[in-house]
Amino acid sequence: MRSCGTIRFFADYHTHTTYSDGRGTPAENIQAASLKGLEVLAITDHGPKNIGTGVASPDTFLAIKEEVAELAGRFPAVKVLVGAEAAVTGRDGRLELPDHIIDQLDLLIAGLHPYYLPDSLGDALHFTLPNLVVRLNRSVWAKMRNTNTKALVGAVHHYPVSFTSHPGLMMPVDLDELARACAVRETSLEVNTGHNYNKEEIVHAAARWGAKLVVNSDAHFPATVGNLDEGSALLERLNFPAEMVINAVH
Numbered sequence: 088m089r090s091c092g093t094i095r096f097f098a099d100y101h102t103h104t105t106y107s108d109g110r111g112t113p114a115e116n117i118q119a120a121s122l123k124g125l126e127v128l129a130i131t132d133h134g135p136k137n138i139g140t141g142v143a144s145p146d147t148f149l150a151i152k153e154e155v156a157e158l159a160g161r162f163p164a165v166k167v168l169v170g171a172e173a174a175v176t177g178r179d180g181r182l183e184l185p186d187h188i189i190d191q192l193d194l195l196i197a198g199l200h201p202y203y204l205p206d207s208l209g210d211a212l213h214f215t216l217p218n219l220v221v222r223l224n225r226s227v228w229a230k231m232r233n234t235n236t237k238a239l240v241g242a243v244h245h246y247p248v249s250f251t252s253h254p255g256l257m258m259p260v261d262l263d264e265l266a267r268a269c270a271v272r273e274t275s276l277e278v279n280t281g282h283n284y285n286k287e288e289i290v291h292a293a294a295r296w297g298a299k300l301v302v303n304s305d306a307h308f309p310a311t312v313g314n315l316d317e318g319s320a321l322l323e324r325l326n327f328p329a330e331m332v333i334n335a336v337h
């Protein structure tokens with residue numbers, strides 16, 4: 088069990104493998120989770136519309152499920168879930184995966200990512216491309232913060248989203264609006280230890296609106312699976328209750 092102070096985690100619900108842009112195979116990630124004492128590991132590769140980093144096709148998630156099923160028994164102490172980190176590809180909150188694939192996943196992550204194939208010309212002009220230059224211009228930043236928030240909240244309302252990955256990383260989002268929607272839908276907000284961004288604001292927004300959090304590694308290497316100590320230190324410093332963290336032991 089990973090521990091740092093009083094908040095400990097039994098699960099890491101966000102890791103990548105060689106099926107997308109991770110460096111480890113599913114077996115290597117599961118072995119790493121086992122060595123770190125995690126009880127639950129989720130394998131959550133990027134969807135197919137992420138340019139250069141996604142799985143080959145939506146059906147790849149079914150192949151990952153088959154591979155993980157074949158590995159069952161090799162690491163009996165770890166329960167393995169197979170999910171997807173799906174990009175929000177439409178301004179209305181549309182995700183990049185079809186419903187029949189989503190229905191077969193153990194968990195669904197929705198996240199804003201800058202580099203993906205947009206669904207339409209309108210989305211390209213008003214969502215994908217402006218987000219690439221969002222840091223260069225203050226008025227673009229404010230406009231895209233509004234567009235991004237609507238898109239992510241739309242995804243939370245329209246899909247069975249377990250949690251939203253790294254909200255606020257690279258693409259601006261109104262965290263209060265998001266936390267309010269997440270609280271209603273019982274969707275968590277992620278504190279992602281694999282990236283540097285303003286995680287404190289996520290914790291504050293979740294606390295203000297009564298939303299739950301999840302702390303994940305977003306590991307792209309087996310060595311970083313279960314590296315969650317930064318998250319427990321942050322939650323303890325801000326006095327966020329472990330009962331409101333879906334992968335915390337309490």
Ligand SMILES: [Zn+2]
Pocket residue numbers: 172198200252253
């Ligand atoms: Zn991500």
Ligand SMILES: [Zn+2]
Pocket residue numbers: 101103172252305
């Ligand atoms: Zn990720």
